[in-house]
Amino acid sequence: MQPAACDHNRTQIIARRNGIDYVECLDCRQVFEAEDLEPVKADEEDE
Numbered sequence: 001m002q003p004a005a006c007d008h009n010r011t012q013i014i015a016r017r018n019g020i021d022y023v024e025c026l027d028c029r030q031v032f033e034a035e036d037l038e039p040v041k042a043d044e045e046d047e
């Protein structure tokens, strides 16, 4: 069982289709589009 929240810090590209890179998280083994990986930049800063 993997933790509910994974930062997906370690990923590898497993496929590329229609200009979209598909990556797999080495930690939780989840596959998703590379675009989804991009961190959402909020206007507020934590630090």
Ligand SMILES: [Zn+2]
Pocket: 006, 007, 008, 009, 025, 026, 027, 028, 029, 030
């Ligand atoms: Zn992950």
